[in-house]
Amino acid sequence: MNDRVKSVELLDQLRRVLGPDGVITDPDVTESYRRDMMPLAPAGAPLAVVLPADTAAVQAVVRACAAAGTPIVPRGAGSGLSGAANAVDGCVVLAMTRMNRILEIDPDNRLAVVEPGVVNLDLRQEVEKEGLFYPPDPSSYDWCTIGGNVSTNAGGLCCVKYGVTTDSVLGLEVVLASGELLRTGRRTVKGVAGYDLTKLFVGSEGTLGVITQATLALRPLPQAPATMVAAFPSTEAAGVAVAGVVREGLVPSLMEIMDAASIRAVEAHLNTELGAGSGSAALLICQSDAGGEVAKRELEKIEQLCLSAGAELAYVTTDVAEGRMLLAARRAVLTALEVYGAWLTDDVCVPRTRIAELISGCAEISARQRLLIAVVGHAGDGNMHPTIAYDPTDADQFERAKLAFDEILEVGLALGGTVTGEHGIGKIKREWLAREIGEVGIGAHRAIKRALDPDNLFNPGSMFALD
Structure with a gap:
């Protein structure tokens, strides 16, 4: 049987399972499912995009694709910044957005059970009605989905106090490559029975299975935050302040930093003045929700x-209104940079004592590559997002932007950091993952992948090469 006949038979089978509106093959429509928000990551042309509405449908899709030898790329809303949701040629993109029900909110045990297509902000708003709080808040929280957040172990502005997504995940339901349904974790506060399979799947970027349900820990709703802003004449001074906060054991609910380029862009965008004026080299914004x-x-x-x-x-x-205005300035950085062209956001995490060195390194790269690089990030945990502005119609600028992207990762590693704090590896940082964790680390990743997905069905080529 040739590949074309196999593809036709697979599509027919998928339509029987999902109905005609659950399988998309129109190239004009599938084009919008090919990639996430990372312009550097490669993306192929999918055979189809499928939209399951429940776990049984996901299992049926997985079994059908496995039998046909057709790879599957799980996908949330496409808000990612690493290419982890990007299609490979001939794959089936498994878009989970129709599985968007909040199945349970249990105020007494402070947990929620949700499907992967639930939008982060929708969950936050629903649990707030019960006086509860779901902490992870990626910058795309108003449209990114819980499944994507879990798959990439997403973070956000509140990580300094509340941690990243994995710190809020109690358990998962995952469809394995065999089509079987694996349940991990539990609903109890404590539990150490067996390997921690939940944490194995959190951050696995769809390479080990398809998440169909998540049990999430909730917290009491924090009180209205107080806010502090400080402007510094140098990034080094801002770095000393951050180190001092850490040394004193202070844990604000949010501590963000903006460099001079970010400040100028936001001031122009919002037509306002931040800090001590346009001459400030760095701005620190902190909040406390202790009340x-x-x-x-x-x-x-x-x-x-x-x-x-x-x-x-x-x-x-x-x-509170003044605090929101200051935080809105921080959140507006990427939008403000659009006036300079397209942007390419990097994601490195360094020891908090070396934030100033990273910002200085980015300034040197900016001068060398002749491109604007604005640095903004989570000073509380050292996770920085240098953002490169470039003209996407200028091939030379695009090449220099790619060089700058890698040079930033080089600086991050040299400072004792990691090549991703919250965006993931995807298809853009595979070589950097290998460099960071070494051959033994990559070997362990491959062994886990082969054990759970021996035929490389799920998201092949993401995070690392199997061979």
């Missing part, structure tokens, strides 16, 4: 640390 006088005292301690480190200005406010 009342506790939050105020926490931020006043951070304010004093910033002033002692050389801040030109430091200011604490308990006004």
Whole structure:
């Protein structure tokens, strides 16, 4: 049987399982499912995009594709920044967006059970009605999905206090390459029976199985945050302040940093002035959700640390609207950079004491490659997002942007960091993963992949090469 006949038979089988509206083959439509938000990552042409509505349908799709030898690329909303959801030629893209039900919210045990297509913000808003809080808040929280967040172990602005996605995942349901349904984890607060398979699948980027359900830990809804902003004449001074906060054991709910390029872009975009004026080299924004006088005292301690480190200005406010305005400025950085052209966001995490060195390194790369690089990130955990602005119609600029992207990763590793703090490896950082964890580490990854997916059915070529 030739490949064309096999493909026709597979599509017929998928339509019987999912119905005609659950299988998309129109190239004009499948084009929008080929890639995520990372322009550097390769993307192939899928045979089809399928839209299952329940776990049984996912199992049927997996079994059909396995029998046909057709690879599967699981996909959420496509908000990723590593190419992890990018299609490979001839694959079936398994889009999970129709599985978007919040199955349970249990206020007494502080947990929720959701399908993978639930939008992060929708979950946050629903649990808030019960006085509860789901902490992970990626910058795309208003459209990214829980399944994608789990698959990439997404982070966000609140990581410094609440951790990344894995810290909120109690258990999963996962369809394996055999079509069997694996249930991992539990609903209890504690539990150490067997290997921690839940954490194995969190961050696996769809290479080991398809997540069809997640049990998530919730927290009590925090109180309205107080906010502090500090402007610094140098990135080194901002770095000293961050190190001081860590040394003193202070854990704000949010601690973000913006470099001079980010400040200028946002000031122009919002037609406002941040910090001590356009001459500021760095801006630090902190929030505390501890509530009342506790939050105020926490931020006043951070304010004093910033002033002692050389801040030109430091200011604490308990006004919620003012705090939202300052945080909106931080969230507006990528939008503000669009005036300079397309943008390419990197993702490196370094020890918090070396944030200033990373920002300085990015400034050197910016000068060498003759491209604007704006650095913004989560100072509380050292996860920085240098963003390269370039003209996508200029081939030379695009090549220089790619060089800058890799040079930033080089600097991050040299500073004792990691090549991804929250965006994942995907299809763009495979070589960098191998460099970071070494041959023994890659060998362990391959052994796990072969044990769970011996025929390389799921997301082949993502994270690492099987051979």
